Amino acid sequence: MTEKTLGGHAEIQVRGLHKSFGDNEVLKGIDLEIGRGEVVCVIGPSGSGKSTLLRCVNLLEEPTKGQVFVGGTELTDPDVDIDAVRRRIGMVFQQFNLFPHLTVTENLTLPQRRVLRRGKAEAARVAAENLERVGLAEKADAYPSSLSGGQQQRVAIARSLSMGPEVMLFDEPTSALDPELVGDVLAVMRRLAEEGMTMMVVTHEMTFAREVADRVVFMDGGVIVEDGAPARVIGAPRHERTRHFLSRLLDPAMAEVEEETSDQVGRSD
Amino acid sequence: MADTDAVVRPRKKGLTRRQKRSLSRGAQYVVFVAAVIAFAVSADWGRLKNQFAQADIAEQMFPDVITLALKNTVLYTLSGFAVGLVLGMVIALMRLSSVGPYRWFAGVYIEIFRGLPALLIFIFIGVAVPLAFPGTEIVGGTYGKVALALGLVAAAYMAETIRAGIQAVPKGQMEAARSLGFSPARAMVSIIIPQAFRIILPPLTNELVLLFKDSSLVLFLGVTLEERELSKFGRDLASTTANSTPILVAGLCYLLVTIPLGFVVRRMEAKAQEAVK
Numbered sequence: 001m002t003e004k005t006l007g008g009h010a011e012i013q014v015r016g017l018h019k020s021f022g023d024n025e026v027l028k029g030i031d032l033e034i035g036r037g038e039v040v041c042v043i044g045p046s047g048s049g050k051s052t053l054l055r056c057v058n059l060l061e062e063p064t065k066g067q068v069f070v071g072g073t074e075l076t077d078p079d080v081d082i083d084a085v086r087r088r089i090g091m092v093f094q095q096f097n098l099f100p101h102l103t104v105t106e107n108l109t110l111p112q113r114r115v116l117r118r119g120k121a122e123a124a125r126v127a128a129e130n131l132e133r134v135g136l137a138e139k140a141d142a143y144p145s146s147l148s149g150g151q152q153q154r155v156a157i158a159r160s161l162s163m164g165p166e167v168m169l170f171d172e173p174t175s176a177l178d179p180e181l182v183g184d185v186l187a188v189m190r191r192l193a194e195e196g197m198t199m200m201v202v203t204h205e206m207t208f209a210r211e212v213a214d215r216v217v218f219m220d221g222g223v224i225v226e227d228g229a230p231a232r233v234i235g236a237p238r239h240e241r242t243r244h245f246l247s248r249l250l251d252p253a254m255a256e257v258e259e260e261t262s263d264q265v266g267r268s269d
Numbered sequence: 270m271a272d273t274d275a276v277v278r279p280r281k282k283g284l285t286r287r288q289k290r291s292l293s294r295g296a297q298y299v300v301f302v303a304a305v306i307a308f309a310v311s312a313d314w315g316r317l318k319n320q321f322a323q324a325d326i327a328e329q330m331f332p333d334v335i336t337l338a339l340k341n342t343v344l345y346t347l348s349g350f351a352v353g354l355v356l357g358m359v360i361a362l363m364r365l366s367s368v369g370p371y372r373w374f375a376g377v378y379i380e381i382f383r384g385l386p387a388l389l390i391f392i393f394i395g396v397a398v399p400l401a402f403p404g405t406e407i408v409g410g411t412y413g414k415v416a417l418a419l420g421l422v423a424a425a426y427m428a429e430t431i432r433a434g435i436q437a438v439p440k441g442q443m444e445a446a447r448s449l450g451f452s453p454a455r456a457m458v459s460i461i462i463p464q465a466f467r468i469i470l471p472p473l474t475n476e477l478v479l480l481f482k483d484s485s486l487v488l489f490l491g492v493t494l495e496e497r498e499l500s501k502f503g504r505d506l507a508s509t510t511a512n513s514t515p516i517l518v519a520g521l522c523y524l525l526v527t528i529p530l531g532f533v534v535r536r537m538e539a540k541a542q543e544a545v546k
Contacts, residue, residue: 058448087450097445101463111449114459156445163449 010069011036011167011198012057017066019052026052028222030066034215039199041209041230044219045245050202053219054171057200058089071166087115090160090168094175096152098144104131104155105140108162116163123162130158134188150181154188161192168192170201206249210234218242319512326514330506334515337495338502339522345415345484345498350477352420357427362457364432375428382425387418387483394418395490411496415487423480430472434465471537478530482523499523 012034019027026049034040042050055061057068059075059082068075073085099107108127112118118126131137134154144152153173160168170189174182186208193199193212203209209216209230216233218226220241226233237243284292363375382390394414398407407413438461446456466473485500492501503519 060444060448083447083450083452086448089448091445091448093441093445095439095441097439097441099442099445099460099464101467110459111446111451114455115450159449 010034011038011071012200013067013069014053014057015067015069017053017056017068018064019049019056019061020064026222027056027063030222030224032217032224032227034198034200036198037196038214039193039197039201039212040215040217041213042200042202042217042219043204043206043209043245044225048219049222050219051171054169054200054202057169058086058091060091083115087163088166090157090163090165092153092156092160092168092170092173094172096144096149096156096176098152098156098159100144102143103140104136104142104144104147107144107155108159111159112162126162127158130161131155133161133191134158135184148181149177150184153177153185157185157188157192167198167200170199170203172202172204174203174205204249206234206246218245220245321513321517323510323512323514326506326510326512327518329510330502330515330518334499334502334518334522338497338499338519339526341496342481342484342498342522343526344412345419345487346477346481348412348416349419349423349480349484352416353423353427353476353480354473356420356424357431360424360428361431361435364428365435379425379428382422383429385422387422388486388489390422391418391486391489394421411487411490411492414490415484418486418490419480419483422483423476426476426479427473430469430476431465434469435461437468438464468541471534471541474530474534474537478527478534481526481530 010033012032014030014032017027017030018025028049030049030053032040032053042053044050052061056063057070057075059068063076066076070085070089074080075082075085098104099110102110105124105127108130109120109123112123112126113120128137128140131140134157136151136154136158139147139151139155144155147155157168157173173189174185177185182205186205189199189201189208190212201209201213211230213230215228216226216230217224218233218237218239218241225239226237226242233242234246237246360375360378363371364379366372366375394407394417399405407417409416435457442460442464443456446460447453451459484498487496487498488501488504497505499519499522503515506515507513
């Protein structure tokens, strides 16, 4: 077969991806492959293009140039049925984006019924299963506004899972949460990874990346700077940019001092 | 009091700020009461009562003013509202469309029908349409004509309200729906529009009140006895009895509906305000 299908088992493949907003080029040629069952965390400073990359993978952002394949289908093919492909790609947003006019159960059943044309009983069964999976069975009849941020995000994950996706994309899933609510969401994601879900996660949670990810991708300035095992990228980064980013993230106060000293001393080596 | 003031800061000449404020308020009350008294004294209450408050004429209006006139007013209003809502929704979606000519058409429609007096639309529907398309009848006779005329006007206002409502739904809602595999149209119908309507329920109800009053323009269409609404009914009876009491009664019937509706709108707005907090 041609370019349209991939021989290998790459679940997600991105080739030569560019994305510009007006004159502002956010992605400057990204190549990335994620195998089936692989968990990849994308890290990097804000404005590095990591969220844009993730949003290009399900075409919420239209790439300016390049190709995106998911499960062997080219999303960037203008003739592709994008709605059909998106059913196989779950997406979890920073702001949860639950439907506020629907109960938790309805949030899970409406997409199944309208998009997958599942029957009432089956949709309800799948919804109950997935609520159980994220530990929120008792909130089935609640409205999103009565839930905490962490609970809302777990419902959002359950909503995506109810569609039976082959791939899950997470766009900073814990960034809008109070610190004490982050753990529950990460626990759900960790379990999902253990069950073999293919996951691409844009995150600032370094502990999660180190413990759960198979690979960590560090992005800066619209390009992939480093890509490798978490122990390598986070534990022993090769590039100055990665080191700098990690030191700021782990100890923001120290980074300033380091920067100053390296400015004075660092030039000599 | 002024003595303690003087200790803190140097005493100014004339009145303190508080004294000035209470003086100004007192003056406003005096002017207002004087105006009311002047009006009450100069009006000829006897003649006014004769002309507007004849109990026997008022009595003679019942029950028709309710069972016929008010009923028709409500009927005209609701049918016009229904036409306006459907048409307004279509125009709003065209205004938000990615297809240029749709946006352009919707924009022109809104400008025209917001810019013309409703009365002209009524005359246009009543006179121009039968002339332009001889032999064709607007479905539903007078009721159809009124629904169409009111609907055409209401649609322009409602389209802008609905558009604003749709745009007030956070962008993430559409993104979430699309990433679940909803097509744009299905996402609009299942996810966006239900939320938009919650936002625009108060302004839409306000539009209903406006239409309720505009239905009086039926006066200019030429209607049968059974098709008369409050204004026409009141005016007809006023001319046969040579007395204005029917106008007053008709007016009270309007208020009977518009005041409670206004109350409902304010309640909804207050509730929406609370939800935002």
